Amino acid sequence: TFDHLFEPYTLKGVQIRNRLVVPAMGTNLGNEDGTVSQRLIDYYAARARGGFGLIVVEGVAVNPTGMCIPNEGHFWDDANIPGMRKLVDAIHAEGAKTLLQIHHAGRQTNPANIGGLQPIAPSRIACPVDNVLPREIPTEEVYRLVEDFGNAALRAKKAGFDGVDIHGAHGYLIAQFMSGHANKRTDEFGGTFEGRMRFPLLIVRSVREKCGDDFIIGFRMSYDEKVPGGRTLEESLVVAHQLEEAGVDLLDVSIMTYASTEYMSANGALPNGYNQFATEKIRSSVGIPVIAVGRITPAMGDDMLRTGKADFIAMGRGSLAEPALPAKLREGCIDEVAPCISCTQSCLGYILSDRIYASCLVNPVTGHEGEYDFTPVEAPKKVLVVGAGPAGLMAAKTAAQRGHHVVLCERSGEFGGQFRLAAVPPTKHDIAGAIRYYVTMCKKYGVDLRLNTPVDEELMRSLAPDAIVLATGSVPAMPPIEGIDNASFLSVADVLDGRVLPGAKVLIAGGGMSGVETADFLSEHFRSCTVVEMRPDIALDEEYTPRAFLMRRLAEKGVQAITSARITRFHDDGIDYEQDGEAKSARGFDNVVLAMGMRADNPLETAARAITDEVYVVGDARHAGPANKATEEGLAAGLAI
Numbered sequence: 081t082f083d084h085l086f087e088p089y090t091l092k093g094v095q096i097r098n099r100l101v102v103p104a105m106g107t108n109l110g111n112e113d114g115t116v117s118q119r120l121i122d123y124y125a126a127r128a129r130g131g132f133g134l135i136v137v138e139g140v141a142v143n144p145t146g147m148c149i150p151n152e153g154h155f156w157d158d159a160n161i162p163g164m165r166k167l168v169d170a171i172h173a174e175g176a177k178t179l180l181q182i183h184h185a186g187r188q189t190n191p192a193n194i195g196g197l198q199p200i201a202p203s204r205i206a207c208p209v210d211n212v213l214p215r216e217i218p219t220e221e222v223y224r225l226v227e228d229f230g231n232a233a234l235r236a237k238k239a240g241f242d243g244v245d246i247h248g249a250h251g252y253l254i255a256q257f258m259s260g261h262a263n264k265r266t267d268e269f270g271g272t273f274e275g276r277m278r279f280p281l282l283i284v285r286s287v288r289e290k291c292g293d294d295f296i297i298g299f300r301m302s303y304d305e306k307v308p309g310g311r312t313l314e315e316s317l318v319v320a321h322q323l324e325e326a327g328v329d330l331l332d333v334s335i336m337t338y339a340s341t342e343y344m345s346a347n348g349a350l351p352n353g354y355n356q357f358a359t360e361k362i363r364s365s366v367g368i369p370v371i372a373v374g375r376i377t378p379a380m381g382d383d384m385l386r387t388g389k390a391d392f393i394a395m396g397r398g399s400l401a402e403p404a405l406p407a408k409l410r411e412g413c414i415d416e417v418a419p420c421i422s423c424t425q426s427c428l429g430y431i432l433s434d435r436i437y438a439s440c441l442v443n444p445v446t447g448h449e450g451e452y453d454f455t456p457v458e459a460p461k462k463v464l465v466v467g468a469g470p471a472g473l474m475a476a477k478t479a480a481q482r483g484h485h486v487v488l489c490e491r492s493g494e495f496g497g498q499f500r501l502a503a504v505p506p507t508k509h510d511i512a513g514a515i516r517y518y519v520t521m522c523k524k525y526g527v528d529l530r531l532n533t534p535v536d537e538e539l540m541r542s543l544a545p546d547a548i549v550l551a552t553g554s555v556p557a558m559p560p561i562e563g564i565d566n567a568s569f570l571s572v573a574d575v576l577d578g579r580v581l582p583g584a585k586v587l588i589a590g591g592g593m594s595g596v597e598t599a600d601f602l603s604e605h606f607r608s609c610t611v612v613e614m615r616p617d618i619a620l621d622e623e624y625t626p627r628a629f630l631m632r633r634l635a636e637k638g639v640q641a642i643t644s645a646r647i648t649r650f651h652d653d654g655i656d657y658e659q660d661g662e663a664k665s666a667r668g669f670d671n672v673v674l675a676m677g678m679r680a681d682n683p684l685e686t687a688a689r690a691i692t693d694e695v696y697v698v699g700d701a702r703h704a705g706p707a708n709k710a711t712e713e714g715l716a717a718g719l720a721i
């Protein structure tokens with residue numbers, strides 16, 4: 081029943097309606113000039129409307145050198161206060177309380193984000209990920225930065241926030257000062273634990289002095305930096321106590337720096353609640369409330385509260401996927417909660433790519449909350465959706481949600497298409513939950529779901545649809561290479577769908593995500609795998625954080641990679657290939673698995689267009705690609721009908 085999640089909490093006189101927190105996450109949904117956009121307001125208002133008790137608005141830069149993503153809010157002067165006030169009002173109007181995260185990236189940025197300036201840091205040591213040599217901050221400038229944080233907090237108070245969240249985690253500027261790994265200073269801000277703590281403690285005191293006692297000061301810290309010589313839990317216990325003494329009211333216990341990004345929560349390789357032990361230790365050593373974060377399920381969160389391991393539960397990616405998570409839990413509709421599948425494709429992946437703003441693969445409405453209209457249509461249509469992969473399921477769900485009469489036909493006996501198989505390799509299990517969610521929602525909205533129903537022109541005509549959505553998926557690509565059409569060769573689907581268990585030695589032709597994850601899966605079963613890829617490395621289409629764990633697992637299991645290799649000929653037991661202009665062979669394998677990409681399978685379009693003018697081709701049937709494109713196209717079709 082999740083009763084503990086729904087107990088109110090009063091902090092500094094602020095009544096928070098439950099224990100569910102949206103932690104600060106950079107979305108890039110603000111305007112390019114650093115002001116608050118309507119899109120940003122709509123995004124946060126949706127999470128407040130969905131029932132979260134406390135919303136920590138994403139980091140704003142306290143100084144022009146502090147930005148780490150292009151559209152980060154500017155908060156080094158008063159210009160953004162009116163926009164922030166609108167944001168606060170929208171959150172408060174929905175019954176949630178809100179803190180503003182105040183932030184400086186330090187060395188974890190690059191000149192493109194900070195107007196061509198050189199990043200600044202405690203010491204002249206580059207962030208291993210951004211790889212830009214920073215300027216060491218002179219002592220007097222450190223004191224000015226303390227004031228910058230205090231002034232930004234005061235602006236937050238003027239904008240109506242209930243408090244601030246000082247970003248001392250994840251390897252940003254404050255964390256750099258706190259870290260023996262990044263801070264090699266010999267002035268009063270370095271050298272010893274006391275020196276390294278001076279910067280955060282002065283910031284906390286400055287915020288308290290400027291904002292008074294009736295204002296929540298939160299502090300986000302990484303309890304373990306997961307870098308050699310970095311801070312670990314033992315020292316973090318002292319850090320937490322000192323922060324409390326300096327005036328912090330609320331601690332948010334996170335983990336990692338950019339140099340250890342694989343530890344961020346959106347990673348299926350990390351177990352649910354992987355920070356739990358540390359949160360509990362820190363909570364027991366301080367007298368202030370503690371927020372827990374890190375792949376925490378609702379049941380686990382409720383149990384952590386029940387057993388006193390934390391006071392609040394943050395669900396970051398969970399709130400991206402399901403803005404109404406608290407409301408649905410409260411109503412007992414847990415099956416209707418859109419789950420985060422830890423793919424990072426549309427959240428972190430988009431922010432790191434030219435798409436720049438965050439969305440969600442499972443719920444692509446995220447980031448577009450004010451744009452899409454789900455109001456039921458006045459004249460419902462008869463809609464036929466062909467194919468029950470993610471694109472078809474999303475199209476069917478969306479069209480039915482808007483009141484259309486939807487029939488979804490799937491030729492196989494199972495829902496999910498290729499996406500279902502993507503759940504099979506290690507650490508990918510959460511994907512199955514997304515398929516289950518789509519099917520649940522289709523049923524809720526009355527979609528007529530028909531498995532084992534191949535569609536042809538005759539069936540299409542007999543259903544007399546007004547609109548047809550073709551989501552017929554993809555089939556394996558077969559590049560014209562001699563010997564490729566060998567009947568003994570296996571497909572990725574043969575392996576992941578449990579049709580064949582290959583022999584002891586397996587050659588996988590193709591080192592994209594599906595080939596490499598198949599190797600990951602087979603090496604779990606003690607198969608010796610060799611992956612052949614024409615690019616210089618394997619798994620290049622896997623997102624950054626899951627890839628770090630995947631590559632480590634493959635190395636541990638001895639998966640061999642032959643890269644920059646062009647396959648010239650297939651044999652029963654292997655291949656001939658060219659590498660660096662040299663002809664080579666890899667033979668003696670028990671099985672060859674073809675993983676050379678997919679191509680669109682769209683056999684019904686001509687027949688469909690002869691039946692109705694309203695035809696949509698979505699997902700892999702349109703262009704074989706990643707699942708986030710499939711759900712976006714399915715959503716677009718469902719909204720367009």
Ligand code: SF4
Binds near residue numbers: 419420422423427428
């Ligand atoms: Fe989770 Fe993937 Fe959505 Fe990000 S894009 S919130 S990781 S499901």
